[in-house]
Amino acid sequence: MTDADFADLIIGSDGLARPAWAATTDLLRDYYDTEWGMPVRTEQGLFERLCLESFQAGLSWELVLRKREGFRRAFAGFDPEKVAEFDEGDVEKLMANPEIIRNQRKIRAVLNNARATLTLRGRGGLSELIWSHQPAENLYPRTSAEVPSQSPESLALSKALKEAGFTFVGPTMIFALMEAVGMVDTHLLESHRRGSSGVWA
Template sequence: MTASDLIIGSDGLARPAWAATTDLLRHYYDTEWGMPVRDEQGLFERLSLEAFQAGLSWELVLRKREGFRAAFAGFDPERVAEFGEGDVEKLLENPEIIRNRRKIEAVIRNARAVLELREDGGLVDLIWSHQPAENLAPETLADIPSRSPESEALSKALKKAGLTFVGPVMCFALMEAIGMVDTHLLGSHRRGTSGVWGEA
């Protein structure tokens, strides 16, 4: 493990470098990242935020998270599915979010797809059915892949269901964020805390 992979904070706890740079990222890493999300609205929010993050920094998305929640009706898929062109235009003028027409329209389209998925098991079952059989045990950041066979399969399944901005790299990031894979580095104080994989 290189010195830069884990940083010991002033609290004596080890975190990866990306989670040790700002208070916002540190709090997100310590309290949320890698913890299971098993409700439809929670997963729709994570999918939507991952879509907005594409090509940008995750810290920027986190800074605007409350703005996103207000703008997208708390990421209630039933309410977002009813958004029309007028709502899109209003969102494009909203400085509290990332104003990208393709991403905004994708979130609305995805909300409608999520509602249709309810007839076939639902978003939660679809996503969690792609949990890998074995967990990862990365010692260094270089050990963590950007995609996996499971994220590729999840991407295909989500696209088949009508969702967009759900490529295999984005799906792997989602799987990390919701604890489907535990990519906390060995030695991190958060390793094994999700309860999904135990301590390994």
């Protein structure tokens, strides 16, 4: 391999290699170092990530992270049972809440997906549905150009979620979710976080 193979990695002041996107701000670096790509298997944890990924669509992930605590306050800690009870009055309050990203389609998707999450409990639950689409083989990217934006598994999971009543769950967003919760390890090969999830040998 040549230096060009690892051109997307940046060596931080701590001597650790990270992809460029994770080396731009303290917030992104801390998220990358402690959370991104680590396994999430609880219903509430996956519901939160699904919601945050939908809010990120068309925007920067850093913006979502900056507003994450506001999102948690606004959406009852992403407890699907509580969010499923939100009504039109709550939608109006959310649209007036400066702590979150005020996009009505995305807000309504969260409420809809909370109800779909509860319905799924009778069929194994959200975690079982999502993790049943874990690919059989991992990815081994050297550069960001080798990381796909979607996969056969994200296409299949997107379809399964839509069939279960979820909205705002396109295959590209779902692939980002799969990366974030450790279903695939797209840490670049020379990143200090490669293999940290424990999901892949």
